[in-house]
Amino acid sequence: MYQFGEKIRFDLFGKSHADCVGGILEGLPAGVRIDETEIAEAVALRKPVAKIGTPRAEDDKVEIVQGLTDGKTDGNPLLIIIRNKNTDGSKYLKFSTTPRPGHADLPALVKFPEHDIRGGGQFSGRLTVAIVATGNICEQFNRSFGIETAAYTSSIGNIEDKDDRSFEEARGSRVYPTRSCTEDLDKKMYGDIVAAGNDGDSVGGTVTCITEGLPIGFGGIWFDALDALIAKAMFGIPACKGIEFGKGFGLGRMRGSQSNDPYYYDNGVRTRTNNMGGIVGGMSDGAPMVFRTVFKPTPSIAKEQDTVDLDRNCNDKVAVTGRHDPCIVPRAVIVVECMTALVIADQIMKEKVME
Numbered sequence: 001m002y003q004f005g006e007k008i009r010f011d012l013f014g015k016s017h018a019d020c021v022g023g024i025l026e027g028l029p030a031g032v033r034i035d036e037t038e039i040a041e042a043v044a045l046r047k048p049v050a051k052i053g054t055p056r057a058e059d060d061k062v063e064i065v066q067g068l069t070d071g072k073t074d075g076n077p078l079l080i081i082i083r084n085k086n087t088d089g090s091k092y093l094k095f096s097t098t099p100r101p102g103h104a105d106l107p108a109l110v111k112f113p114e115h116d117i118r119g120g121g122q123f124s125g126r127l128t129v130a131i132v133a134t135g136n137i138c139e140q141f142n143r144s145f146g147i148e149t150a151a152y153t154s155s156i157g158n159i160e161d162k163d164d165r166s167f168e169e170a171r172g173s174r175v176y177p178t179r180s181c182t183e184d185l186d187k188k189m190y191g192d193i194v195a196a197g198n199d200g201d202s203v204g205g206t207v208t209c210i211t212e213g214l215p216i217g218f219g220g221i222w223f224d225a226l227d228a229l230i231a232k233a234m235f236g237i238p239a240c241k242g243i244e245f246g247k248g249f250g251l252g253r254m255r256g257s258q259s260n261d262p263y264y265y266d267n268g269v270r271t272r273t274n275n276m277g278g279i280v281g282g283m284s285d286g287a288p289m290v291f292r293t294v295f296k297p298t299p300s301i302a303k304e305q306d307t308v309d310l311d312r313n314c315n316d317k318v319a320v321t322g323r324h325d326p327c328i329v330p331r332a333v334i335v336v337e338c339m340t341a342l343v344i345a346d347q348i349m350k351e352k353v354m355e
């Protein structure tokens with residue numbers, strides 16, 4: 001099991017081709033009302049869409065085995081499982097000797113002699129369905145404190161959304177298959193993913209995430225800084241290779257007079273801009289928390305690439321013919337949203353906002 005969180009602890013378990021994947025969520029107070037329909041809706045947003053997602057079709061039925069009684073948390077750890085039904089490991093066996101570049105195969109095979117290569121084993125994006133189910137429960141908990149999170153696709157390949165989107169626009173992205181914010185962007189991004197797939201290739205992109213309602217001072221300092229915890233959470237998601245808050249790396253090209261977010265009064269302290277992405281000193285400054293993550297192109301591609309044969313100790317070639325997402329980004333959007341909700345819920349309990 002892979003653990004995350006302190007006051008709200010999340011354990012992730014399972015493998016791509018095991019009987020199930022799942023999560024254990026401990027630490028939520030008893031009596032929190034949980035809407036299971038909303039969990040199913042969140043999980044559905046992670047499902048692959050035809051032509052831009054993997055052909056592997058799972059019903060993704062979320063089973064809450066314990067921890068929920070009459071629609072409310074009952075103080076026991078929530079145990080959640082999602083069964084793997086549509087498994088076919090046949091195309092993976094050759095990666096035991098000829099590891100896929102870009103995937104976890106090589107270090108996993110060296111480190112874990114019993115590694116189950118089918119579907120990438122425990123390194124599979126399949127496990128993120130459990131992050132979505134448990135994270136949505138946290139999102140429902142956070143909402144009772146007026147805190148909400150929404151994410152959207154901000155770029156695919158070279159197609160970039162140049163606008164800073166509002167929370168409502170981010171939430172509105174749910175109607176588009178690529179999870180971008182407009183119909184026009186959706187068409188272009190969809191076309192780019194299809195083209196990459198048709199080419200036997202894959203494409204990457206970015207996800208932007210917005211959290212509203214954080215009170216000023218929400219977060220920790222130093223290694224418990226809110227941005228540090230979010231970064232740790234994001235790098236736990238397979239294929240995430242970078243994160244920036246607010247203007248992020250762009251801050252390196254600014255002067256302080258441009259980058260600082262000046263304060264003013266309007267029913268409390270506000271910031272005129274949000275170059276910091278809502279975090280200073282590891283804590284919320286009251287502006288929405290905004291960060292952007294980058295997801296690399298899917299490693300498994302049909303194009304032939306150089307690899308090695310680990311049995312024969314020689315150079316070789318590998319081409320991936322199994323079922324894969326030509327782009328991870330559209331499916332990663334809800335994962336980013338729900339992983340953020342897990343961090344926020346844990347922080348709510350640490351802050352003892354409950355008292």
Ligand SMILES: Cc1cc2nc3c(=O)[nH]c(=O)nc-3n(C[C@H](O)[C@H](O)[C@H](O)COP(=O)(O)O)c2cc1C
Nearest residue numbers: 103104123124125238239240299300324325328331
């Ligand atoms: C939602 C989701 C779906 C994914 N689908 C695939 C896939 O179909 N094929 C693949 O090779 N990798 C896929 N990945 C990425 C791999 O799991 C990941 O690249 C691999 O475990 C190596 O880890 P790293 O990229 O973090 O280094 C997916 C990741 C996520 C989050």
